[in-house]
Amino acid sequence: MKDYQPDKIKTIALLGHQGSGKTSLIESLLFVNKLITKKGTTEDGNTHSDFTKEEKSMKVSVYSTVFPIEYQDHKFNFIDTPGFLDFVGEVNSALKAAQSAILVVDASKGVEVGTRLMWKSIRAKSKPSIIFINKMDKLSAPFEELIDQIRSKFGKKVVPLCWPIGKSENFDGYVDVLENRAKIFNGTNVEDGDVHPDKQEHINQLREMIVESVAEVNDDICEKFLVGEEVGNEELQEALTQAVREGLLVPILVGSASKNVGITTLLDKVQEYLPSATDEIAKFADGDENEYEERVHDVSVDAPFSGFVFKTVVDPFLGRISYIIVRSGTLTNGQTIYISNKEVKEKVGNVSYLFGKDHIEATKVVAGDIGVIVKSNNLETGDTLCDEAHKVVYAPINNPQPTLDVSIVVKTKNDEGKIGEALRKIAMEDLTVTVNRNQVTKQLLVGGLGQLHIDVVKDKLKNIYNIDVIQEPAKIAYKETIKGKSDVIGRYVKQSGGGGQYGIVNIRFEPSEQEFEFVNDIFGGAVPSNFIPAVEKGLIESMKTGVLTGNPVIGIKATLYDGKHHAVDSSELAFKMAASLAFKEGCKQANPTLLEPIMEVRVTVPQEYVGDVMGDLSKRRGLVMGMEPADDESVIVAQVPQSEILSYIVDLKTMTQAQATFTSTFVRYDEVPAHIAEKVIQELNAEAVESK
Numbered sequence: 213m214k215d216y217q218p219d220k221i222k223t224i225a226l227l228g229h230q231g232s233g234k235t236s237l238i239e240s241l242l243f244v245n246k247l248i249t250k251k252g253t254t255e256d257g258n259t260h261s262d263f264t265k266e267e268k269s270m271k272v273s274v275y276s277t278v279f280p281i282e283y284q285d286h287k288f289n290f291i292d293t294p295g296f297l298d299f300v301g302e303v304n305s306a307l308k309a310a311q312s313a314i315l316v317v318d319a320s321k322g323v324e325v326g327t328r329l330m331w332k333s334i335r336a337k338s339k340p341s342i343i344f345i346n347k348m349d350k351l352s353a354p355f356e357e358l359i360d361q362i363r364s365k366f367g368k369k370v371v372p373l374c375w376p377i378g379k380s381e382n383f384d385g386y387v388d389v390l391e392n393r394a395k396i397f398n399g400t401n402v403e404d405g406d407v408h409p410d411k412q413e414h415i416n417q418l419r420e421m422i423v424e425s426v427a428e429v430n431d432d433i434c435e436k437f438l439v440g441e442e443v444g445n446e447e448l449q450e451a452l453t454q455a456v457r458e459g460l461l462v463p464i465l466v467g468s469a470s471k472n473v474g475i476t477t478l479l480d481k482v483q484e485y486l487p488s489a490t491d492e493i494a495k496f497a498d499g500d501e502n503e504y505e506e507r508v509h510d511v512s513v514d515a516p517f518s519g520f521v522f523k524t525v526v527d528p529f530l531g532r533i534s535y536i537i538v539r540s541g542t543l544t545n546g547q548t549i550y551i552s553n554k555e556v557k558e559k560v561g562n563v564s565y566l567f568g569k570d571h572i573e574a575t576k577v578v579a580g581d582i583g584v585i586v587k588s589n590n591l592e593t594g595d596t597l598c599d600e601a602h603k604v605v606y607a608p609i610n611n612p613q614p615t616l617d618v619s620i621v622v623k624t625k626n627d628e629g630k631i632g633e634a635l636r637k638i639a640m641e642d643l644t645v646t647v648n649r650n651q652v653t654k655q656l657l658v659g660g661l662g663q664l665h666i667d668v669v670k671d672k673l674k675n676i677y678n679i680d681v682i683q684e685p686a687k688i689a690y691k692e693t694i695k696g697k698s699d700v701i702g703r704y705v706k707q708s709g710g711g712g713q714y715g716i717v718n719i720r721f722e723p724s725e726q727e728f729e730f731v732n733d734i735f736g737g738a739v740p741s742n743f744i745p746a747v748e749k750g751l752i753e754s755m756k757t758g759v760l761t762g763n764p765v766i767g768i769k770a771t772l773y774d775g776k777h778h779a780v781d782s783s784e785l786a787f788k789m790a791a792s793l794a795f796k797e798g799c800k801q802a803n804p805t806l807l808e809p810i811m812e813v814r815v816t817v818p819q820e821y822v823g824d825v826m827g828d829l830s831k832r833r834g835l836v837m838g839m840e841p842a843d844d845e846s847v848i849v850a851q852v853p854q855s856e857i858l859s860y861i862v863d864l865k866t867m868t869q870a871q872a873t874f875t876s877t878f879v880r881y882d883e884v885p886a887h888i889a890e891k892v893i894q895e896l897n898a899e900a901v902e903s904k
Contacts, residue, residue: 213572216287218489218511221580223289225306228316229326230295233346235261235273236469238292244475245281260568261292265675266668274668276302278566278582283479289582295326298665301611301644308609309522309537312486313341320350322358323365325870331366340459340487344478348376348383349468371425372464386466389418390445397473426451429460456485489580510540511579516602517541521595526637528676534591536583544576550600551590560585593643611643613875614659615861618666619684627679634677638669652689662861688855691881692758693767696803697722702794704786714778715786717747721798724769731771739775746784747772750791759799760806761896806889807881809854816847817872824867832856851879
């Protein structure tokens with residue numbers, strides 16, 4: 213692969229709803245450019261993009277992949293991304309590296325849930341983009357209806373540059389509205405033709421639509437439009453190109469990846485409309501400030517080097533593979549880099565280009581291009597690399613929190629020592645996966661963005677690390693407290709010959725707003741001062757096991773006010789044990805109760821589902837705290853018991869046709885209602901008996 217300068221390099225993310233044909237489009241792009249001799253299909257599991265065992269078995273894209281295509285003295289790095297929303301972390305990584313995006317729409321299905329959410333991501337990240345309507349050979353409804361639907365969802369900023377020729381399976385070309393020429397695919401090449409006279413008026417109307425949209429964002433075109441002056445093609449093209457690169461307008465193209473129709477035009481428009489690396493705006497911070505400013509940086513090959521790790525793959529043979537988007541300067545073999553967010557230096561080995569799963573040897577990677585570094589133990593996704601003398605820190609990737617936590621249990625005891633490291637590597641590859649051990653329930657919890665996401669984690673454990681696991685529901689980390697007061701004596705006396713044990717304590721117990729409050733109210737040496745710490749330690753250790761369910765206890769004030777000791781037999785152990793006995797009896801007498809974790813839930817939902825979601829939250833014992841506007845959506849803020857939202861993401865997707873998202877954050881512990889607490893206590897105690 214030849215060397216390219218930054219102004220000849222473009223990185224484009226392919227986004228769209230699951231099944232819209234992104235992977236098929238990659239196959240067609242590679243085939244048309246003679247980089248492959250035969251196209252694969254998702255159904256057959258032989259595409260160049262979906263090459264992992266998980267993707268082949270599920271027949272969906274799970275990971276993003278990079279494919280460079282050389283076209284008319286330019287290099288286009290296309291990044292194929294998954295369409296399932298469970299894998300949005302891969303989409304966010306791709307958008308971090310890309311200067312622009314292509315939103316792929318299934319002509320037979322129109323604007324789907326994933327289409328809208330991907331569009332939202334593109335606009336939120338201010339990425340110039342093109343909409344490519346794929347599967348035109350499957351179109352059933354009139355094309356006008358599809359365009360109307362897209363423009364009604366996305367606004368007048370979206371403008372069709374093509375009009376299809378031939379309906380459904382007879383689709384074999386389109387009219388280029390600006391050129392006013394028909395483009396017919398003859399099975400191998402594209403041939404120019406005249407526009408059918410019956411369609412000319414319609415094409416003229418489409419051109420007028422384009423002029424009107426451009427006029428809204430360009431003053432010169434606006435002046436001519438308002439006075440009815442003709443706008444020339446060259447002037448219109450120049451204004452349109454500028455508007456697209458600034459993200460003000462989004463052109464619509466049509467095609468069929470399966471029939472290779474519209475692929476060359478798509479490449480032409482990528483070259484014409486979408487920005488190169490030299491046009492990009494980067495976000496970075498100076499020094500230790502965790503704030504990121506937007507400013508144009510020098511991306512020339514002679515500028516100081518900087519780059520960003522946007523993706524990590526842990527290969528069982530090659531080790532850690534770091535995907536780097538070079539932001540400025542040049543990354544070369546053997547170069548010493550500075551990882552600015554970690555303040556460490558490292559010498560890299562050889563750098564390579566990517567082609568799907570294959571690595572292509574390179575001596576350098578210049579600004580705007582993508583390369584990989586292998587076996588760097590210090591590099592992780594989100595790291596900034598730079599010249600130590602010219603420090604910058606690029607903004608991290610903003611990923612959603614996990615919405616589903618499950619317990620993972622190994623089938624074979626021998627795998628218990630391996631699973632921790634395996635999950636750590638999986639979480640290193642996917643920042644939307646979390647792994648933690650719940651100290652209360654003792655479960656190993658894996659968090660993800662949905663059940664399919666969790667299934668992929670389990671498949672990777674099996675396929676890569678040879679670890680079979682069982683999924684179990686996550687348990688709630690209940691705690692206990694007291695609502696009343698008690699005054700008890702703790703007695704630990706053993707005097708039956710030889711060295712004895714003697715410790716007696718009088719302790720008052722009552723509720724406290726603190727987790728634990730210990731008061732020493734001893735006078736006259738009833739309990740010698742050197743044994744007071746043992747009493748406090750005995751109480752603290754006893755709080756790990758409550759009297760109702762064996763769960764930890766919080767919110768207790770213990771006042772030690774009297775006791776007895778023995779000159780010979782008293783010891784720290786005796787007073788520690790006496791305190792423990794007092795604690796158990798004191799809790800029993802002080803009206804013990806069960807506590808549950810309360811979460812603040814923020815649900816982002818389209819307006820039409822607000823009522824349904826609020827009603828559902830109320831059924832889950834939730835308290836709606838308020839509602840905030842967010843564009844054409846609303847954010848519902850509620851406090852809900854964690855036990856009611858363990859699988860909330862599944863129900864929320866069903867309720868809103870997968871259009872709502874949510875986050876949850878721990879707020880506090882609250883008392884479990886009596887009728888629910890009784891059942892929970894029975895269940896927890898039954899589980900404790902079974903585990904013995």
